[in-house]
Amino acid sequence: MRALLEAALLRAWLRRGVLACLFWPVSKLFQLIIQFRLGLIMLGYTSQTRLAVPVIMVGNIFIGGTGKTPLVIWLAQQLKLAGKHPGVISRGYGASAETISEVRADSLASEVGDEPLLIALRAACPVMVGRDRVAAGRALLAAYPETDVIISDDGLQHYALVRDVEILMFDQRGLGNGFLLPAGPLREPGTRRRDFTVLNAPLGLSVAGIGEQVQRMQLIPDTLFCLALPEQKSSLQQMRGRRITAAAGIGHPERYFAMLRAAGLQFDQLALQDHHAFTNETFRAIEADIILITEKDAVKCRQIAELRDDARIWVVPVSAQLDAKFAAQILTMIAEK
Incomplete structure (x- = not known):
């Protein structure tokens, strides 16, 4: 529910609708606070620290x-x-x-x-x-x-x-x-x-x-690997035709889903809250041959025995x-x- 509310709020923030106009005066107060903080730094009232390296x-x-x-x-x-x-x-x-x-x-x-x-x-x-x-x-x-x-x-x-x-x-x-x-x-x-x-x-x-x-x-998506058996590798193209659920607990899951669609995959979407707290129950009720997750979510899933051993879960690493x-x-x- 929280993920859905956050997604709705982000959509509202993409246009200047009723919600944006309603909170506009408060946003100007927020801007004044930012300018005040920067002013204190420029005038030397707030100290800054330089580390020994860049x-x-x-x-x-x-x-x-x-x-x-x-x-x-x-x-x-x-x-x-x-x-x-x-x-x-x-x-x-x-x-x-x-x-x-x-x-x-x-x-x-x-x-x-x-x-x-x-x-x-x-x-x-x-x-x-x-x-x-x-x-x-x-x-x-x-x-x-x-x-x-x-x-x-x-x-x-x-x-x-x-x-x-x-x-x-x-x-x-x-x-x-x-x-x-x-x-x-x-x-x-x-x-x-x-x-x-x-x-x-x-x-x-x-x-x-x-x-x-x-x-x-x-x-750019890298080679996929199975969470339970990391030595098993695959590509997004090789996943075509399977029953897939794509899950993402990241800040903007639509970007991840768009990447998968661009690779020709059809799947059910599971948009989770950013930094989602995974549990044994997260994927238990999902009926799919393959569950694709992000590498950010994988670092948490591999620390939960039931998810770590679920051979349906495949990780989609990306590189900048x-x-x-x-x-x-x-x-x-x-x-x-």
Whole structure:
């Protein structure tokens, strides 16, 4: 029920209807609060901390998922290819607000968050989670002193941490209706400063209002694997003709479903709440030959015995695809910093 309500609210935020107009005065108050916070920083009343290494901030102003996690993984991989030693800090949905925790391969997603766990597994670099990103960054550098660049997964509004590069992400929804919360989907105005703008959307799709210099990103499906038997591989095309249920507990599940439809699959949709808490019962009543899940959901499902042993469940990994020149631009910028 909550997932349905959230989806309805996001749809309402894509246009300037009755709901948006009703909350517009409140959104202007929200904007004043944002400007007040920034003013305190500019006047020196709010302190900021610079870490000993460059910080790359990856975030969005559109509430909900826009594809940050695949981009963070891609950035970490590109930095490693360039000879760097990156580390990642994140808030970690569901992680303890009071402590700083290192994310390990055997960490529980319920304790460190599903996205940080996926980043640690895919990027194979140190990951620390905690609400205080300055403290998380310091803990990472203390534990891994060879780290020479930190990627912050989200945290654009965490102004206490000085960032050297800001990457602002959008998807095909762009700015929505252009209003700030609660009249629209934006945490900050669309004119917010940034060093780079990344658009996660199909090629050829243009989005108005997000800027002129846009880096294009696409999510490309990788080889599928069976959750119970990871050595069993497949492709989306080989799944055609099967009775399929596609499940997604991510911020914008329609993007995932559209990718599956583009591969020629027909399936029943199961849109779950972002960061959905899976249980033994989640898929028990589903009558399907194949259940396709996202890699983000898989890090939680593999920690539940009944789901881990369900041979119907197949994981659909995706990888971000961007122009290699983008990585070179980031490397140049952090070298100058």
